[in-house]
Structures are given as C-alpha cells and as structure tokens.
Amino acid sequence: MIRASGLVKRYKEVTALDGLDLTVPEGKVLALLGPNGAGKTTAVKCLTTLIRPDAGTAEVAGVDVLTDPVGVRSRIGLSGQYAAVDEHLTAYENLVMIGRLYHLGKARAQERARELLEKSDLTEFADRPAKTYSGGQRRRLDLAGALVAEPPVLVLDEPTTGLDVRSRQQMWDVIRELVAGGSTLLLTTQYLEEADRLADNILVIDHGRAIAEGTADELKSRTGGERIEVVLADAADREAATRVLAEVAIDGIRVGDNGRELTAATGGSPTGDLLRVLQGFEREEVTVLDVGLRRPTLDDVFLALTGHAAEESPDSDSPATPDETKELAR
Amino acid sequence: MSNSTETLTRAISDGWVVAQRNVVKIKRVPDILVFVLISPIMFVLLFAYVFGGAIDVPGGVDYKEFLVPGIFAQTVVFGATFTGYGLADDMQKGIIDRFRSLPMSRSAVLVGRTTSDVIYNVISLVIMALTGLLVGWRIREGFVDAATGFLLLLVFAYAISWIMAWVGLLVPSVEVVNNASFIVIMPLTFVSNAFVPQSTFSGPLKVFVEWNPVSTVTQACRELFGNASPDMVLDSWAMQNPVVYSLLWSAAIVAVFAPLAVRQYRLSTSK
Structure with missing residues (x-):
C-alpha cells in the first residue's frame, strides 16, 4: 500500500533522508520510530507529496508519488505534527471546508463533518472556534480532517507529541478504532510505547536511514x-x-x-x-x-x-x- | 470538458471555498475587523481634518473633495498587505501544509485569498464612502462613472494583492511581511498625488509622481467622481489617460506576479 525505496532528501548541509526504504502492506500499521531530527517528518512529507525527494521512488495506494502527486493526495489523509486546523473556524466549518476541497460536494461534506464530529467526540464543541479547544481536542479535529474523504491510506505525523497523558490515551483509542476498520497507517512517533501499542511493525530510523525493523517483540529480543x-x-x-x-x-x-x-x-x-x-x-x-x-x-x-x-x-x-x-x- | 477548462473550474470552485473561509473571519478576528472597518474611517477623518485646511488645490476645489479619492486609493493599496499577511499566517500555522496535502487546485489558496481581499476592499470602500459623504465629499458625476471609479480601485488593489501574495509566501513570518510591504507601499502611496496636488512636486520626484500608478488611479477616480480640478496641469500621458494607464499596470502586475506566487506556493512548505 505504501512502498518507498532509496529516499534521499538533502537540505544544504543536512542530509535529512539518506536512502530510506519502507513498506506498509494493506491494512497494516507501520510506526516510524526515531528521535527528533531522525528524518521522520521529512519521510512523511516525501510520501504525502509535500516535498520532492532528491532521489528514490515511492508509491502510495498504487500511485507514484513523483509522477502523479494529485492522485496520491486524493488517496491519503494526513494529520500533521502541529494541528493544522483553522483556529478561527469552528470544528464543523473546518471539516466542511476540507470535505469540499476533497470535492465531496457541499451536502456530502456537511454530512461527513457531522459524522466525524460525533466519532471524534467533538459534537459538543462543534460550533465554537477551534482556538478555544484544548490541545487534545485540536489534535482530534486535525485527525478528523485526515479522515474526511475516507482515504485508503492514513499518515499521522507524531499524533500525540505534546499531549498530556489523558489526551494521548484518547488519541490512541481513536487510532486503534481506525486500524480495526482496516486502514493502512503510517505513523511516526518518538514515543516507544506508542509504537509498541499501535503498530504491527516498527521501523527504527536514525540520521535519515533505517537501522532496524521488526515487530516490537522481535526488536526486544534483539x-x-x-x-x-x-x-x-x-x-x-x-x-x-x-x-x-x-x-x-x-x-x-x-x-x-x-x-x-x-x-x-x-x-x-x-x-x-x-x-x-x-x-x-x-x-x-x-x-x-x-x-x-x-x-x-x-x-x-x-x-x-x-x-x-x-x-x-x-x-x-x-x-x-x-x-x-x-x-x-x- | 477539456483539461484546461477543468483546471480553471477547479481553481475557481476551490478558490471560492478558501475565500469563504477568509470572509467568515471578518466577524471573528478583531484584527481584521479593525483593518477592514475601523482604519478606513480613521484615515478619512484624520486626513480630512488634519490636512483639511492646510493645502490649496488649484481651481478652487475643496481639499476634502480632492482628498477623498486619494484616501480610497491609498487605503486599498495598503489593504493589499493583508493578502501577504494572511498567507504568511497560514504558512506559520501549518494550514498551507494541510491544503497542499489535499487534491485541490494548486492556485486555489491564492485565488481564494486574493478574492476574499476584494471582498474586504468592497466593505472598506463602502465604509470610506459613507464617512467621506459625512465629511463633505460628494460624487458629482453620473452613476456609471462613479461605479467605474470604484471598480478601477478594486481592480488595482487586486493586482497589488498578487504582489503581496508572492511576498507573503516568500518571507518567513507575518512580521516580515508587514515591514517589507511597508517599505514599498509607503513611498508608492505618499510620493503620489493622493494627498497633495502633483504641482507641488518638482524635478525627478514630479516625474515619479506623474507616472506612479497610485497617482493615476487617484486621478482617474477624481475625474470619474467629479472631484478633479479643471485647472490642474496634466503633463504626462499617464495622467492624461489615467484609466487606461492604471488598467495596463494592473494587467502587467497580475501577469508577472500571479505565476510567481503560484510557483512560490508550490515550492513552499512549512518552516
């Protein structure tokens, strides 16, 4: 479902990605695990067409990232590191806007927004501007934004970084539910426990390259x-x-x-x-x-x-x- | 539907969704409210009463009448900085990344931004016109001429918006947008005939004033609203044909800066 090989991305002096390979089979969850600056976000940006890698190839949901970026965008949902929601719009308005930009049509976008607010436990705040939300609520809204078009592939970049313990637990519950629904998920995290709990497979990266891969148990036994x-x-x-x-x-x-x-x-x-x-x-x-x-x-x-x-x-x-x-x- | 028609339709429909988002904010963000509603009133009142009696306009035209079209031009040009400000803000907050991850038209964010800024400008112009009427400004030509004047202001402001869109995507923060645009816009609006008759300038400065598109927009509006002095000497072709000259500038600016801004949007990602 997601396949990348030999991804390289350099920024002036820094090599953010140094020949990264990764594969996420359909319906599985891969956690990219690494410290800050390991290249996790750069990998996500390459796979979601936000930046072009300097070298390497990648395919998401059967579509080539380099030759058909628009095709990739219509098949993915991305939720970033910092909740990218419009803080002056309400949760409902944010989701309807995203739905319309996925070209769902106005009526379907509105319907989908209500469904997602329900699922994300945000209905009660749906008509308040997002700037009044807690960090956890914003993240849930951002995640809901990624789900609007029911994309076959989800990419979550550090979904719980900076959240308190309770919000993190809530986020994990939501993500687990998604995974149970059969989504293919690429998740980045610097929290080992998070990778352990959510992922089928863990790819440990450091300095832009993979240093180990396996299930949590396999890695532990090493x-x-x-x-x-x-x-x-x-x-x-x-x-x-x-x-x-x-x-x-x-x-x-x-x-x-x-x-x-x-x-x-x-x-x-x-x-x-x-x-x-x-x-x-x-x-x-x-x-x-x-x-x-x-x-x-x-x-x-x-x-x-x-x-x-x-x-x-x-x-x-x-x-x-x-x-x-x-x-x-x- | 051909490919390019589809691209265009997408740009417009996606752009409209983004524009609606920006328009909703007028009610919610106090900064925008001040910018769109309050500052235009302030400009008209300040200039009318502070400079009101100080400057003689040839031909016995009342200075307030002479001044109001100039304030219109100055305010809409200043208003264009908002385009850059809005985009830089979206960039800083990471919303641009979200937009860029959606299968939407690549120019939609910019089309939406510049479109909503036209709406901001319409509101500002209505407020300024009403304030102007209160302080003694009058429209002395017909409806069609007056409407043409307002339309010209909007078209010119729209063109400047594209410059600011490019600047907003280029620079790293909202603060830099403000400073950078100030450096360009201050001289452009003040070294013009917006506040003083061009006859008060001399030498190279006079040439600049006479070919400055802000001057010609102002001159065009004065003529179309019936506030121009019949005794004013118009030396340059630009000042003699202010509507055509201003439209040429607007077209040239959009032709250069719209592609630049779209290109910058595609290159940019959150910093």
Missing part, C-alpha cells in the same frame, strides 16, 4: 535477555551495587537520574543471575528497596541500536517510564 532492575535504599551503595551487577551484566549498567536505580541486561538464566545478584548484595551489605526482573522495553532497544536514547529530554508527561535514563555506567 537486545538480549531480561533486565534486572534494582532500587537502592541509599545512593552511597551505588558503587558496591554496580560491582555486583557487573558480574552478571552483558552490557553496561544504566543508572537512573536519582542515582539509586540501576538496570542491567543479563545474559544467562534470569533467575540464576538474579540469585547471584541478591547473594552479592547480601555479601556487600547493600540495602535495596526493590529488585525485579523485566523484559526489555523499546527504550532499551533504541539504546542498544543507536548508542543513545530515543528521547533527548523526556517531559513530565512523557509516556516512557521516567526512570529509563541515558547515563551509561560501566
């Missing part, structure tokens, strides 16, 4: 076994604890922001390793508040693949667990 997580009672024990963990760790040991949370990937049998760690703590007289085993998250995956974390500065409302941090202690 980064080795289980993690042992420890919360120390006292940060002063960190050195001793690190020494103990190093006996079982196959990679570095990550230390949380507060200096009391340590994470290590284990190579051997998880229970055996856990036991050794506990015995070590006993011997070194390290007091712990919490010890546990967990499966690797996509954060771990990203770190393992790129050597840096996915999110450069997690906000307080970031859905990624706040204790997943950047520091690497060896």
